[in-house]
Amino acid sequence: MKTLTKDPLNLIIAGVGGQGNVVISLLIGKAFIREGYFVTIGETYGASQRSGSVMSHLRISRETEYSPFIPSGRADIILGMEPVETLRILQQFGNSDVITIANSRLIHAAGMEYPSLDKIVEAIEGLSAKSWLINATDEAVKLGDPIFANMILIGALVGSGIFPIDSKSMELVLRESFPGEKLETNMVAFNKGMELVVQ
Template sequence: MEGADPLNVIVTGVGGQGNVLISQLMGSALVRTGHHVTIGETYGASQRGGAVMSHLRISREAQYGPLIPHGQANVILGLEPVETLRVLGQYGNPDVTVITNSRPVYPLAVAIGTAQYPSVEEIVKALEELSSKAWLINATDIALDLGASILTNIVMAGALVGAGVLPLAPEEFEQELQESLPADRLDFNLKAFRRGLAEVKAR
């Protein structure tokens, strides 16, 4: 993936988890560092508990279209395990790097007891066999530890930057946080970002 141009990143999760926000933050930070970035986003109805994804096309050369062709993702960042697997099956390839949150958001069929959520073993097996490197992060637990589950996405952004798969240094992402978040929320978010960063660095 080193030097891939375009670098294709998919951020996936369930509507409401904040995949749009972190895609925007990463996109803006990357533009600031001299990249062309196109983000194709899922909006609207799917934001009500549906499967959502953002496609990021990052290039030094040119502006790319908003959709990544099947099998062409370089990095998949998942805010929810089953959504990560859904995207991996469609856009993955043997060289893909996957970073996923471990905490499920149950699809309704699971919540109401008519379907089973896959076991951790099944998820880990699929992640490992379908990627070149996979990270499973307890991001929601870290966010809850910091006081709010809504920080999960920022923890995951920290893990992504920490994994070194984006042409983006931690301080460059932090600068973006500083410029786009209101002052009273900054501290909270910086903490979340650094916890995600540390989580990956420690491994």
């Protein structure tokens, strides 16, 4: 078992309502609970779930429970499910040590001009101490459903080595969470995510 590099460890999952950030945060949270950590998760619920900007704040500690809000400028890891949302979170919660893993596939904001993806990526890299941008959605579509992008991102998070949960622990959580056939594809997606950050 790895130990926390920092206590509490502050992780933000940023995305667009409907992408499934609640599921990701729950799976990650469960992995820590299994290992006896205190976990607090704050979610965006309600109307923003309908295609608005959403984020999950995860606080992980050996010592005590923390509030469901990470203070501004205090994120340690940002897991971005969408580039613009990743940047939005970095701008408010990032700092000189923040590490970013993000899906590079954009989701248009209804009625808005989407900015140049290259510039967004450049800004994300500029605000991260270390960053991985991966096209998780395209890989997921290859697996049959864009929703697998979430599992690819979890795989990338575990595979990046910045995260105090190893693949075995995560696999146990996935086994608990997905019945039968679903488990298999989710495991494929998870492993794909691990590979993508190793490359």
